Amino acid sequence: xxxxxxxxxxxxxxxxxxxxxxxxxxxxxxxxxxxxxxxxxxxxxxxxxxxxxxxxxxxxxxxxxxxxxxxxxxxxxxxxxxxxxxxxxxxxxxxxxxxxxxxxxxxxxxxxxxxxxxxxxxxxxxxxxxxxxxxxxxxxxxxxxxxxxxxxxxxxxxxxxxxxxxxxxxxxxxxxxxxxxxxxxxxxxxxxxxxxxxxxxxxxxxxxxxxxxxxxxxxxxxxxxxxxxxxxxxxxxxxxxxxxxxxxxxxxxxxxxxxxxxxxxxxxxxxxxxxxxxxxxxxxxxxxxxxxxxxxxxxxxxxxxxxxxxxxxxxxxxxxxxxxxxxxxxxxxxxxxxxxxxxxxxxxxxxxxxxxxxxxxxxxxxxxxxxxxxxxxxxxxxxxxxxxxxxxxxxxxxxxxxx
Amino acid sequence: xxxxxxxxxxxxxxxxxxxxxxxxxxxxxxxxxxxxxxxxxxxxxxxxxxxxxxxxxxxxxxxxxxxxxxxxxxxxxxxxxxxxxxxxxxxxxxxxxxxxxxxxxxxxxxxxxxxxxxxxxxxxxxxxxxxxxxxxxxxxxxxxxxxxxxxxxxxxxxxxxxxxxxxxxxxxxxxxxxxxxxxxxxxxxxxxxxxxxxxxxxxxxxxxxxxxxxxxxxxxxxxxxxxxxxxxxxxxxxxxxxxxxxxxxxxxxxxxxxxxxxxxxxxxxxxxxxxxxxxxxxxxxxxxxxxxxxxxxxxxxx
Numbered sequence: 001x002x003x004x005x006x007x008x009x010x011x012x013x014x015x016x017x018x019x020x021x022x023x024x025x026x027x028x029x030x031x032x033x034x035x036x037x038x039x040x041x042x043x044x045x046x047x048x049x050x051x052x053x054x055x056x057x058x059x060x061x062x063x064x065x066x067x068x069x070x071x072x073x074x075x076x077x078x079x080x081x082x083x084x085x086x087x088x089x090x091x092x093x094x095x096x097x098x099x100x101x102x103x104x105x106x107x108x109x110x111x112x113x114x115x116x117x118x119x120x121x122x123x124x125x126x127x128x129x130x131x132x133x134x135x136x137x138x139x140x141x142x143x144x145x146x147x148x149x150x151x152x153x154x155x156x157x158x159x160x161x162x163x164x165x166x167x168x169x170x171x172x173x174x175x176x177x178x179x180x181x182x183x184x185x186x187x188x189x190x191x192x193x194x195x196x197x198x199x200x201x202x203x204x205x206x207x208x209x210x211x212x213x214x215x216x217x218x219x220x221x222x223x224x225x226x227x228x229x230x231x232x233x234x235x236x237x238x239x240x241x242x243x244x245x246x247x248x249x250x251x252x253x254x255x256x257x258x259x260x261x262x263x264x265x266x267x268x269x270x271x272x273x274x275x276x277x278x279x280x281x282x283x284x285x286x287x288x289x290x291x292x293x294x295x296x297x298x299x300x301x302x303x304x305x306x307x308x309x310x311x312x313x314x315x316x317x318x319x320x321x322x323x324x325x326x327x328x329x330x331x332x333x334x335x336x337x338x339x340x341x342x343x344x345x346x347x348x349x350x351x352x353x354x355x356x357x358x359x360x361x362x363x364x365x366x367x368x369x370x371x372x373x374x375x376x377x378x379x380x381x382x383x384x385x386x387x388x389x390x391x392x393x394x395x396x397x398x399x400x401x402x403x
Numbered sequence: 404x405x406x407x408x409x410x411x412x413x414x415x416x417x418x419x420x421x422x423x424x425x426x427x428x429x430x431x432x433x434x435x436x437x438x439x440x441x442x443x444x445x446x447x448x449x450x451x452x453x454x455x456x457x458x459x460x461x462x463x464x465x466x467x468x469x470x471x472x473x474x475x476x477x478x479x480x481x482x483x484x485x486x487x488x489x490x491x492x493x494x495x496x497x498x499x500x501x502x503x504x505x506x507x508x509x510x511x512x513x514x515x516x517x518x519x520x521x522x523x524x525x526x527x528x529x530x531x532x533x534x535x536x537x538x539x540x541x542x543x544x545x546x547x548x549x550x551x552x553x554x555x556x557x558x559x560x561x562x563x564x565x566x567x568x569x570x571x572x573x574x575x576x577x578x579x580x581x582x583x584x585x586x587x588x589x590x591x592x593x594x595x596x597x598x599x600x601x602x603x604x605x606x607x608x609x610x611x612x613x614x615x616x617x618x619x620x621x622x623x624x625x626x627x628x629x630x631x632x633x634x635x636x637x638x639x640x641x642x643x644x645x646x647x648x649x650x651x652x653x654x655x656x657x658x659x660x661x662x663x664x665x666x667x668x669x670x671x672x673x674x675x676x677x678x679x680x681x682x683x684x685x686x687x688x689x690x691x692x693x694x695x696x697x698x699x700x701x702x703x704x705x
Contacts, residue, residue, distance in 0.1 A: 008504055012503075016489075016496070209451070209456060209485065210549075213454050213456070214476040216473055387456065
């Protein structure tokens with residue numbers, strides 16, 4: 001019966017969320033918004049990266065440096081002038097779209113750009129075209145395309161860093177263990193409020209007593225948490241749809257700059273610790289939410305306590321520089337082992353490789369104990385609190401009253 | 404009939420407050436049992452402890468021989484005083500969920516729900532969200548969830564509270580039907596007419612203790628015994644045999660104790676020259692019992 005009811009709760013809670021139109025509107029709106037932003041950014045960056053043939057307005061220039069050759073000026077479709085003052089006056093009068101005044105030494109003095117106002121966004125094209133013109137002129141002067149590219153973007157560097165004789169993978173090594181920190185953040189942002197709602201809804205709908213005669217509070221609470229995790233996984237899949245579609249439709253268009261998948265090292269120990277720390281952190285967070293939902297009579301009352309827990313959990317991010325640079329200083333150490341701050345600190349340090357295996361083991365034990373205690377306390381408070389419909393529950397009395 | 408519910412020496416304290424003090428009673432299989440009392444007398448606390456929602460401070464509360472366990476929910480229907488359902492779900496999904504929790508298969512739960520909805524005139528509301536139904540329609544759904552799968556034991560805490568007359572009638576008919584099927588019904592109510600009509604035995608709780616316990620006539624006898632209702636012509640004489648509780652010009656109600664012979668009362672009245680036009684022998688109403696036990700203020704509160 002217990003297993004049957006557990007499955008029934010998980011199925012009911014999962015389906016009642018994912019069969020709602022609102023869920024899909026909310027979930028699909030995020031990838032659609034992302035796709036829209038990416039598309040607009042791509043279009044915008046293309047328009048911001050002018051070439052000689054894409055210059056969409058005529059302008060005059062005065063070149064004191066002698067860098068711009070007549071051929072280049074022709075390619076850009078522009079005409080030189082020897083009278084900067086007249087050109088500036090023409091721009092001011094609106095008879096000339098733009099005028100660029102290139103100084104004798106472009107390395108020390110700025111190129112003066114004068115343009116007709118075409119709006120906040122549109123005005124930036126003058127700077128872009130001026131930059132493109134000077135870059136092309138310099139490249140032409142250098143002559144060798146490879147040297148020109150080098151002058152424009154600098155040399156490529158490949159580093160090999162050693163730690164106690166072993167090569168360190170650098171940023172690539174952070175990716176896989178770091179996923180659990182991102183997952184923890186996303187699960188709190190996406191599921192936190194929902195979880196608080198589901199722990200309060202029996203009380204708000206006055207359905208607690210009927211439910212509690214059909215199953216234990218533990219079955220109900222754990223069932224709800226598992227269902228929400230399922231909802232979270234589904235949401236994550238929906239959010240990643242644009243990336244998956246892009247990879248299928250146009251492979252090679254989606255990549256992290258400077259990082260290839262084959263460069264990412266797989267460190268089973270750090271990935272394993274990351275997973276376990278994430279799991280117990282989530283369980284502890286769920287326990288806190290159940291306890292808050294059980295004690296407070298309404299979602300409004302519960303929201304204050306919920307915010308306090310979330311803020312405390314993310315306090316280590318305010319000291320992120322210290323956690324990254326001096327992970328064994330007093331404050332990062334306290335953050336690492338204090339249950340509420342342990343998830344973010346330990347997951348961050350684990351991702352950066354500054355959490356040793358024994359430190360990770362201690363954190364796992366702390367979080368395992370704390371999550372077990374919080375879930376048990378949450379369930380016990382729920383048993384009394386879920387039928388306290390109008391007032392806050394006296395925690396001590398509620399814990400004493402129930403097993 | 405054996406006891407299906409046994410409460411022995413049950414005590415319940417919240418902090419320093421003793422809500423129930425060494426309470427014992429039985430509910431027999433197949434009977435309708437009334438749990439009565441003024442507000443705060445401990446009725447709901449007793450039911451919650453019986454259903455393992457509260458942990459008793461002392462004593463034992465057993466259903467079918469052992470403390471309640473959710474696995475027994477298939478045989479139990481409970482309508483709490485504070486009641487409601489998930490508002491954002493469709494009626495059929497909601498009823499199917501509770502049916503599943505009571506051990507039915509999905510198909511059986513849906514079939515039972517549709518039969519019930521047809522019976523109460525709501526078959527077209529099966530796919531409608533609960534918060535889109537009227538108050539009366541929601542009450543019918545609530546009742547359906549309570550009696551889902553025809554439970555052997557029904558525990559109803561103030562069942563007619565907040566119900567409109569149609570749903571109240573439906574509830575009383577359903578209770579009659581369940582009783583005919585042999586269900587045991589535990590009934591908490593302030594409606595003394597319902598108690599007199601439905602209950603075989605009752606327990607009156609006062610300050611967490613059993614004030615009276617037994618069949619309705621037994622309890623009525625304890626608080627005033629029997630009564631003669633009388634239509635007469637003449638002057639009603641004072642007597643040690645009876646106490647007039649109602650005395651109008653040609654009508655009176657006379658209470659008398661267990662030891663008094665009603666024939667003797669009537670003979671004395673005739674001897675005093677009273678012409679009796681009609682009379683009947685009855686007991687005091689449960690409403691009066693309630694009034695005598697809890698006082699007028701408690702009745703007003705109820």
